[in-house]
Amino acid sequence: MITVAGFNTAIDRLIQIDTLTSGQVHRASAEQVYPGGKGVHVAQTMAALGERVQLVGLVDAAHRNLVGRRMSERGVLFHGVEVAGELRHCMALRERDGRMTEILGQGPQLSPDERDRLLRDFQRSVDESELVILSGSLPRGFAADTYAALVRLAQSAGKRCLVDASGELLHHALEARPFLIKPNRDEVQVLLGRDIDGIAAAVDALREIAARGVSMPVLSLGADGAVGLDGDGAWHASVELEQVRNAVGSGDCFLAGMAVALRRGQPMREALRLAVACGAANAMETETGYVHPDRVEHLLGRVQVRAWMH
Ligand SMILES: Nc1ncnc2c1ncn2[C@@H]1O[C@H](COP(=O)(O)OP(=O)(O)OP(=O)(O)O)[C@@H](O)[C@H]1O
Ligand SMILES: [Mg+2]
Structure with a gap:
């Protein structure tokens, strides 16, 4: 559970x-x-x-x-x-x-x-x-x-x-x-008080958060995917979408995927794959904060996960 x-x-x-016009009456x-x-x-x-x-x-x-x-x-x-x-x-x-x-x-x-x-x-x-x-x-x-x-x-x-x-x-x-936090780019900028302007800066931010005692910090970067850190190293994962309908709630679906993978005992690189597939699956739907499992399954094979070497 x-x-x-x-x-x-x-x-x-x-x-x-x-069309929205401020000060006017609108009919839905x-x-x-x-x-x-x-x-x-x-x-x-x-x-x-x-x-x-x-x-x-x-x-x-x-x-x-x-x-x-x-x-x-x-x-x-x-x-x-x-x-x-x-x-x-x-x-x-x-x-x-x-x-x-x-x-x-x-x-x-x-x-x-x-x-x-x-x-x-x-x-x-x-x-x-x-x-x-x-x-x-x-x-x-x-x-x-x-x-x-x-x-x-x-x-x-x-x-x-x-x-x-x-x-x-x-x-x-x-x-x-x-054990884990999952800020997005804006949230981590506020938390650490500096700009995160690329993958290298995002991985540095993860290392700083890990040094404060978080075992598996993750940072989500919208269409640029996400980075995560665990004992095996730092990882960047992303998937490219042809069409985005509504990305609001993608972070929530991402976190859901991450939690499910961790519950199943997967390491960060595999957890990131499921999380990114869930975030992207949400962005393809009009509904906010929900995914269809068959869409997630389909996206899983397209997610690219790379070890971050620097
Ligand atoms: N346009 C997109 N194309 C591909 N993947 C996306 C896109 N938008 C979001 N994602 C996936 O969803 C994950 C979470 O998105 P994002 O970083 O926007 O979360 P968020 O700002 O916390 O969103 P929210 O708080 O609204 O749920 C990203 O790390 C990425 O894997
Ligand atoms: Mg969020």
């Missing part, structure tokens, strides 16, 4: 309009509503790859059915902690030419009791798991060092912990020496 702590569940609304030509947030993306992708997965996250009374139904359709065991406030809403406006404008809601401010219930569910889930993933932002009310505490909790129970977060959350999480 793999546990995902993706506390800040979102309700995503994708609205199709003709299509509208879709579905559960979102990084935890949902990571969990449903791992389930699609055939793993047993549970997700701990917020839910509210109005959306319990929507989230619960989708997660069970996707094969994810959802531990929804119901809170009084309303889940955050994330609205994406898609124009006819494909341009997207996003408005991300703030989400509920949690009471101490609501925070405790989430943390208790997390602890219970960790006990049943081989691997733990902390993914995305935290709801308002949690301190910036919360992920550091969750990493310590999971790792003191002997469970490897993978973190995908940004800013202060990532900064503090690193102090607890998680």
Whole structure:
């Protein structure tokens, strides 16, 4: 079993309009509503790859059915902690030419009791798991060092912990020496305070993160693929796509692939292959944060993995 702590569940609304003009009224030509947030993306992708997965996250009374139904359709065991406030809403406006404008809601401010219930569910889930993933932002009310505490909790129970977060959350999480972190280029630039302008600089960044106690650091570079480090060395993996539909959530699917491979005992070079195939498979679909296993299978053979020698 793999546990995902993706506390800040979102309700995503994708609205199709003709052309966005600020200050004007627009009529939608299509509208879709579905559960979102990084935890949902990571969990449903791992389930699609055939793993047993549970997700701990917020839910509210109005959306319990929507989230619960989708997660069970996707094969994810959802531990929804119901809170009084309303889940955050994330609205994406898609124009006819494909341009997207996003408005991300703030989400509920949690009471101490609501925070405790989430943390208790997390602890219970960790006990049943081989691997733990902390993914995305935290709801308002949690301190910036919360992920550091969750990493310590999971790792003191002997469970490897993978973190995908940004800013202060990532900064503090690193102090607890998680097994793996997966920043993208922007996130690692903020974390280390310098530009990452190519593969060599990315590998240097990995070495610096490893020196801070992370066993398998990974850095994702969008269309340029990803680099990863383990005891065998540094690796760069990528796959070229002819057509990209929507790369939002590719990092989440990448992390899902990485976690599944690690759970199956694979080394970094093989884990990168599955992770890159998952990130790319997501980018080929319009849906955000989900992959079709046959597409992943097809891409696996096209991923190029190279040892980094310098
Ligand atoms: N255009 C693309 N072509 C090929 N592979 C891609 C493309 N975009 C993303 N990928 C794959 O997906 C992985 C993750 O993408 P990216 O670095 O953009 O993650 P991210 O910024 O964390 O995304 P998000 O946070 O939205 O999930 C990349 O390392 C790469 O392997
Ligand atoms: Mg990301």
